[in-house]
Each structure stands twice: as structure tokens, then as C-alpha cells.
Amino acid sequence: MNKSWAIFLFVCLSLPALAKRVEVCATCPSQSIASALKKVEHGDELVIKSGVYKEHDLLVPFGIRVIGEGDPVIDGEMVGTIMTFGADSFSVEGITFKNVGQSYTKDFAAIRVTKSKNFTITNNILENVFFGILVEKSKFGNITNNTISGTRKNESNSGNGVQVWHSSQMEISGNEVFGMRDGLYFEFVDNAEIHDNRSHHNIRYGLHFMFSNDDAYYRNVFSNNGAGVAVMFSKKIIMHHNRFELNWGDASYGLLLKEIYDAEIHDNVFEQNTIGINTEGSTRINYHKNVFLRNGWAVKVAGGCYDNIFTENDFSHNAFDLSFDGHLNGSYFKNNYWSEYTGYDLDKNGIGDVPYRPVKLFSYVVNQTPETIVLLRSLFVDIINFSEKVSPVFTPDDLLDNEPLMKRPTIDVGIPKTI
Amino acid sequence: MFKILKYSFFDLMRSSWSYVYFAFYLVLGFVLLFLNNDVSKAVITLMNIIIVLTPLIGTIFGVMYFYNSKEFTELLLAQPIKRTTIFMGQYFGVSVSLALSLILGLGIPFLAYGLFQSSAIFEFGLLLVVGTFLNFIFVALAFNIALSHENKIKGFGYAILMWLFLAVIYDGAFLISLVIFDDYPLDKFSLIATMFNPIDLSRILILLKLDISALLGYTGAVFKQFFGTSLGFVLSLGVLGLWVILPVWRINMKLRKKDF
Structure with a gap:
């Protein structure tokens, strides 16, 4: 027993001694890395001194x-x-x-x-x-x-x-x-x-x-990239505490989800992107406590999405909060904050008493006929949006947040703002 | 003409409405910048207000001034002065005083909040240029309507209808036609349709200069290709100019035959 321990100890102690150190520099025996590489073997140390x-x-x-x-x-x-x-x-x-x-x-x-x-x-x-x-x-x-x-x-x-x-x-x-x-x-x-x-500043993603x-x-920061961040054909991805910023351009998004299953997206900030999250064919995704600030579209949901659940997110000052294509398919919105919510809270429980409809009529029209976007910020558009808000006719009936928050939730992403 | 311009101008100054208008823009500018210290963001908000409000104010002021100063105009007409001179003097008097209210009213607060240090100076300049154009366009249109209608109520009604048409109804018809003819390529059509409405043209011209233009996507790309180039820019300012010249020319045509 003692003997085998001694052998083991000997082997352990002698291992580092076997590793040798080979240096590369202008005055060393090896002046190039290629020649030094011929002298090393497994476990050795190759030290490259300063020089080009x-x-x-x-x-x-x-x-x-x-x-x-x-x-x-x-x-x-x-x-x-x-x-x-x-x-x-x-x-x-x-x-x-x-x-x-x-x-x-x-x-x-x-x-x-x-x-x-x-x-x-x-x-x-x-x-x-x-x-x-x-x-x-x-x-x-x-x-x-x-x-x-x-x-x-x-x-x-x-x-x-x-x-x-x-x-x-x-x-x-x-x-x-x-x-x-x-x-x-x-x-x-x-x-x-x-x-x-x-x-940042990458040509594509x-x-x-x-x-x-x-x-x-x-805790990553993705900013000023050509088209933002893309997650495609993947399962069980967890994305949290990231910042997606300034991905601004004709075909840019903060985050593109395509054919994603069972993802968790929480505590992220999407600020000033053309589209905050663009999701297509994604199933069982939980969006929780994300901040969508000053994006063109905060969230754009294209076809084939099932069970996308948005809770306690902060949608503030986006040109469009949501664009939704197709049926809800089990997706829902609950307890989010919407900066454009104008309802009231009589029982003072912090939750608005009237539901909020995140899809504006104009956003719906633009989804059907993209060319109509040229009427963005026209008085007519404001009027039809208002009338639709008062009595919804065109926008999907069940697409609403029944319990919108009255105050912006405090969401700490933990990364300082870079813009 | 200059003398009559001066009379109209000072008449308006005395009536204190231009002060109210000036004060309105002054307060608006200060409040906007106070609430939101960012000059470039204030420009976006201002755009929404300017493209709706300047045409409305221009229309109402133009019609009201024309009907109100009718007796003075008739007195002037009895003098050996050319008709064109009288009416052009009045037209420029109203337009210039309104434009000054706009430029000074918004210029002062923005200068006070450091416009020259901001990158938004070009956008702001464009906003003022467009606002001034809209002023001249809508006062001219209002004069046209007032000249054609002796009846004040009728004239006033038509003027408001004209504003309503260009600011709201036109866009509605535009939207509906875009939705109906969805299956056809609509880029050229929407480009031309925009040209025919000074309010839409001003809106697009400013929108494209702001970073919100990225929202316009594919259609925006077509617009950008056109308006983004200096040729498109000059051309669209030219169209705005045409929108001033044509109504003014019609005023002069109408004057020749009109029996006062």
C-alpha cells in the first residue's frame, strides 16, 4: 500500500519536471516559431518573446x-x-x-x-x-x-x-x-x-x-450590427441579461428567431432597433421581463408561432408595439407595461382595469399591405388608430393584454448602457 | 406692392393674432425641449404638429384676413393701383407674418437649447423650410377660395374642407387605394400620389431625413432612392414651390375678370 502511494507520488511530482520550456526570440536558439515547434512535445511550454x-x-x-x-x-x-x-x-x-x-x-x-x-x-x-x-x-x-x-x-x-x-x-x-x-x-x-x-459593428450578425x-x-452586448442577432433552428436556448442596441436599417432586427423551440428570453434590453424581436415559426418561447425601448417594431410575430408567452415586459415608446400575423395559437400577453396604455386603475392594485390592445389598426394594415407604411405619422393614421382603439373591428379580438401594468416594471439588466 | 405688403403686415401685427400665433410656437418649443432635452427628438414631435397645424392656421388666417379687409381692399381698388399689386401685397403680408411667427417662435427656443451644437440642425432647418412652404401654399389656396366666393360662410366652409381633404381625406383615399390595388406594383403610384399633396410631400421629405425612415422598409427604399438624392430633394422642393406658384397664378387670373 505504502509502496504504491510512493510510486503515485513520484509520478505526480515528476510530471511537471518532464515539461520543458522552449523560448522563441531574436537571440534565442529558436528564432522562429516553426523551428521551435520541432523541439516541443506534449505538455511543454512554448514562450514567444516580444517581436514580429x-x-x-x-x-x-x-x-x-x-x-x-x-x-x-x-x-x-x-x-x-x-x-x-x-x-x-x-x-x-x-x-x-x-x-x-x-x-x-x-x-x-x-x-x-x-x-x-x-x-x-x-x-x-x-x-x-x-x-x-x-x-x-x-x-x-x-x-x-x-x-x-x-x-x-x-x-x-x-x-x-x-x-x-x-x-x-x-x-x-x-x-x-x-x-x-x-x-x-x-x-x-x-x-x-x-x-x-x-x-458590434459586424457586417451581418x-x-x-x-x-x-x-x-x-x-450579459452580452450586441450593437450596431448589420442585421442584429439570429438564432435559427435551435432548441432550448436561454438568452438573458443581454443588450441589443442600435441594429438600425432596412433589414435589421435586435433578435431574429426562426424555428426555435423551448427558449427562455428574459431580462434583456432591446433599444433602438428597427425590429426588436422578429420571430417566425417559433414554439414555446417565454419572454419575461424584457425591455423594448424606442424600437420601430418592438415585436414582430410572423406565421407559425405557437405558445409564445409575454409576461412583465416593458414596451416603451416604440413606433409599433406589436405586429402579429396569423392566429394566436396559444400565445398570450399578460402583465406587460405598455407606454401607450391609457386605461385606469380604480382599485389601485397596479394593474389596469381595461385590457390593452397592442396591435394598432395601422400596424395591422401595414402587415397586409406593406406599401401603406408611407402614410406613417399622417393625421389620418392617427385618427383611424384612435377609432379602432375605441371600438375594435379589424384587429384580432383575442389579441390583448387583459392585465396591463400601470407603472414601468423595474428591470435590472446589470449591464451599463452603452448608448 | 411693397407698401401694401407693409400695410397688411403691420395691420396683422396690430391685430395681435400674429403675436398669439408666435407665442403659441414659442411656448410649444420651450415646453417640448423642457420635457425632452433632446433636440433631435423634439424635431420629430414638431414635425407631427407642423404638418397639420401650419396648413390649418394658414387656411383660416388667409380666409379671415381676406374677408375682414374687404372694405379696405375696395377702397384701395378705387385708387389708381394695379389689382395684382394690391392682392399680392396682401398675400405676402399675411404669409410673411405667419412664416415669421413660425420661424421666430420655434427658432428662439431651439437656439436657446443649443441647436448649433446639435446634429439635428439640418433636420430643423428643413422643418422650418417645409413649414414656411406650407404657410405660403395654404394662404394662397385660401385666397383662391375666398376670391371665388362672395359668401363668407361658404368660403370659410370650403377652406376648412380643403384643409380637411388634404390633411386627412386624401390620405384615407390613398390608403384605401393602396389596399385595394395590393396586387399591383405600387411604388411609382405612391411616389406620385405623395407629390400631389403638399402635406404628404412635406411629411415624407422630413421623415426620410430622420432615422425613423428605416421603418419604411422596401417602399422606403424606393422613396429614398428618389428623395434621398439631391436631384429628388431639389425636385420635391420644386414641387412645393409649384404648389405656391400655381395658386398664386390663379389668384392673378381670377383678379382680371372679377367684378368687385
Whole structure:
């Protein structure tokens, strides 16, 4: 018994001693990362000292720690992928990656990870990249505190900031992504946690989910993206405490939901988006305690939505609170605050005594005939909206909030306003 | 003409209605900015008010002034002065005094709240230009109606009806035709239909300059392509100008044959 313990202890103590440290710098034995990579093996430490290294297509097939000391820069010279990892238990930190080549057929990235487990990518700066961090068929990854930026102008020749494909158990946090096509892109990714990221000024989406299940994203800020955030064909996604701001343009939304099942959306702020939430074919979605402030449309519900439940949300100063297509199908609104509600509360219980109808006649007409939007803010429109409010004829009878709140609910998102 | 313009102008000044009108805009401007310190947001609210109210005030003032000063006009007509001179003097007297009330009444509060530091200065300028145009257009239309009808009640009724038509009924007919002819491409039609109504034209012109224009979506894109370019902008200001020139020209035509 004692003997085996001693052996175990010996093995444990000697393991760190086996790991060696290989340095790369102008005066070191290894002056390039490529040559240093030939000397390392699993468990070693590769330290890159400050300097500019013009290298690309670096393959790392073993689990090593790559550490940048004194802000080293790896310049890909616009050729191809800079570093490709294909091993378990590696980490990359403190390095600036620059100038990743552009291609229409290959996904060149600053850091590419394939079939790896237990890796950490942290505190790196990725500038002028095609794809930033590209993760494929991997598990238990940690991507934190990186700054990823691109200078692309159109969708066809640009890549994504963080792209994760066919992976699970990922944590992506504290990153800042801008100037890319999609800030964060997830396809076939399960059990991922995405939090405290800032994704802004991307050409297409700030965050994009496809075919991904059981994921959560929270405390992120998505602002000024071409088309906002899209969550499509996914199940059991939890979205909370995020800010969706200033996604303003002809085809923009704060959040696009398409073919989503069983999602929870709570404590988010949607401010100044053309459409706050655009939902289509989504089922069993709970919208709870979200703030919709000064959007064009706060919520636009297109066809095929079942059981979308809106409770205790704050709809303030939107041009249209709601646009609803088709039947209610079990969706309902309860205890929301509507800034345009003009009812009264005689028993002083904080809940209005008359129901509120969130769909205005004009919003209904625009839904039927989009061209009529040119009459926006015309006196005639105000008059018909008023008369419809007094005695509803056209707008769906059952589409109402029976217990609207009289006062704005206090909703603390926990992220300071950025606009 | 200038002398008569001056008489009409000072006559209106003395009648204190222009002061009331001026004070109304002054208070409106200050209250709006007091409630909401953001100049650019106040511009949106003002737009709603200006495109409805300036035409209404212009119409009522124009008709009232014309009927009220009838005796003075007849006295002037007995003098060796050209008819055109008399009526143009009166027309410009009314229009200029109303436009001044509008510009000063809104300009002062906005200046006080730091218009020049705001990015909304262009939108605000456009708002005033459009408001002034609407003033001139509706006073001219009101003069036309008053010239054609000796009966005050009739004239007044038609003037209000004209305002009601352009501000409300026109949009209603427009909306219904858009809904009925849903199956046809309607972009060109709505573009042209907007041109034919000065109130709609002003509304679209201002809306497109505000960021709310993103709401207009696909139809808005067509409008933006047209109004967004400097050619479209000049053209639509030209149409507004035409809306002033045509009624004024008709006043002069009518004057030649009219038996006072």
C-alpha cells in the first residue's frame, strides 16, 4: 500500500519536471516559431518573446502551452491560416495575430482548432483577420478575453470572429468582436455558454446560432450590427441579461428567431432597433421581463408561432408595439407595461382595469399591405388608430393584454448602457 | 406692392393674432425641449404638429384676413393701383407674418437649447423650410377660395374642407387605394400620389431625413432612392414651390375678370 502511494507520488511530482520550456526570440536558439515547434512535445511550454514573427501555417499537433511574453506579434502576411491546433489540453495566451489571408474556398483563420479537448484561448488580439478563431469538432474549450477585429466591407469576402462548428461544452466569454461578418457564429454546437462578450459593428450578425441546442448566452452586448442577432433552428436556448442596441436599417432586427423551440428570453434590453424581436415559426418561447425601448417594431410575430408567452415586459415608446400575423395559437400577453396604455386603475392594485390592445389598426394594415407604411405619422393614421382603439373591428379580438401594468416594471439588466 | 405688403403686415401685427400665433410656437418649443432635452427628438414631435397645424392656421388666417379687409381692399381698388399689386401685397403680408411667427417662435427656443451644437440642425432647418412652404401654399389656396366666393360662410366652409381633404381625406383615399390595388406594383403610384399633396410631400421629405425612415422598409427604399438624392430633394422642393406658384397664378387670373 505504502509502496504504491510512493510510486503515485513520484509520478505526480515528476510530471511537471518532464515539461520543458522552449523560448522563441531574436537571440534565442529558436528564432522562429516553426523551428521551435520541432523541439516541443506534449505538455511543454512554448514562450514567444516580444517581436514580429512573419509566419503562417503553423501546425501544432501536441498539447502545449503557447505563451506570449511582451506582446509578440505573429504576422500572417495575408497568406493563409496562422496557427492550427489539433491536440488535447493546449492553451494560447497573450499573442497578437495579424493579417490572415482571404479566400473564397478555404476558411483561413488566425487560430484554428480541430478535434481538440480541454483547450484555452485567452487574452489574444486578432487584427485584420479573415476568420478569427475557428473551432471544429472539439469539446471543453475556453475562449476568453480576446479582441477580434476585421476590416471587411461585404459579406461575400469576409469571415466570422469566433466560429464554432460541431462542438460542445464551450465557454466563450469576455471577448470583443467587431468588423467581421458574424461576430460569433455557432453551428451544431451544444451546451455552450456565451457570456460577457461585446459584438458590434459586424457586417451581418452580432451572434448567429444554427442547429445548436441547450446553449445559454448572457450579459452580452450586441450593437450596431448589420442585421442584429439570429438564432435559427435551435432548441432550448436561454438568452438573458443581454443588450441589443442600435441594429438600425432596412433589414435589421435586435433578435431574429426562426424555428426555435423551448427558449427562455428574459431580462434583456432591446433599444433602438428597427425590429426588436422578429420571430417566425417559433414554439414555446417565454419572454419575461424584457425591455423594448424606442424600437420601430418592438415585436414582430410572423406565421407559425405557437405558445409564445409575454409576461412583465416593458414596451416603451416604440413606433409599433406589436405586429402579429396569423392566429394566436396559444400565445398570450399578460402583465406587460405598455407606454401607450391609457386605461385606469380604480382599485389601485397596479394593474389596469381595461385590457390593452397592442396591435394598432395601422400596424395591422401595414402587415397586409406593406406599401401603406408611407402614410406613417399622417393625421389620418392617427385618427383611424384612435377609432379602432375605441371600438375594435379589424384587429384580432383575442389579441390583448387583459392585465396591463400601470407603472414601468423595474428591470435590472446589470449591464451599463452603452448608448 | 411693397407698401401694401407693409400695410397688411403691420395691420396683422396690430391685430395681435400674429403675436398669439408666435407665442403659441414659442411656448410649444420651450415646453417640448423642457420635457425632452433632446433636440433631435423634439424635431420629430414638431414635425407631427407642423404638418397639420401650419396648413390649418394658414387656411383660416388667409380666409379671415381676406374677408375682414374687404372694405379696405375696395377702397384701395378705387385708387389708381394695379389689382395684382394690391392682392399680392396682401398675400405676402399675411404669409410673411405667419412664416415669421413660425420661424421666430420655434427658432428662439431651439437656439436657446443649443441647436448649433446639435446634429439635428439640418433636420430643423428643413422643418422650418417645409413649414414656411406650407404657410405660403395654404394662404394662397385660401385666397383662391375666398376670391371665388362672395359668401363668407361658404368660403370659410370650403377652406376648412380643403384643409380637411388634404390633411386627412386624401390620405384615407390613398390608403384605401393602396389596399385595394395590393396586387399591383405600387411604388411609382405612391411616389406620385405623395407629390400631389403638399402635406404628404412635406411629411415624407422630413421623415426620410430622420432615422425613423428605416421603418419604411422596401417602399422606403424606393422613396429614398428618389428623395434621398439631391436631384429628388431639389425636385420635391420644386414641387412645393409649384404648389405656391400655381395658386398664386390663379389668384392673378381670377383678379382680371372679377367684378368687385
